[in-house]
Amino acid sequence: MSNEIIIYQPDIELEKIEVRIDNETVWLNRHQISTLFDRDIKTIGKHINNALKEELEGSPTVANFAT
Structure with missing residues (x-):
């Protein structure tokens, strides 16, 4: 499944969500996620x-190389 788009609409009254799937990874923007989980953006x-x-906290991952 590469670059597949699926339309998700659990209920006829709810907004459709266009879900992009790329190499088994689901890509949604904040608006789509807020709609999916019924939460404020x-x-x-x-x-x-x-x-x-x-993810960005902690010591940086840096390799020291002899020059």
Whole structure:
């Protein structure tokens, strides 16, 4: 499954969500995630930022090379 697009609509009354799948990875923007989980877009942004912050914290991964 490479570069596949799936339309997700669990209920006729809910907004359709176009889901892009690339190499078994699902790609959604903040609006799509907020629609999928029925949460405010600001809440989704907060959680994404917290996840990214955790990934970037700690000691950097750097290799020292002799020159």
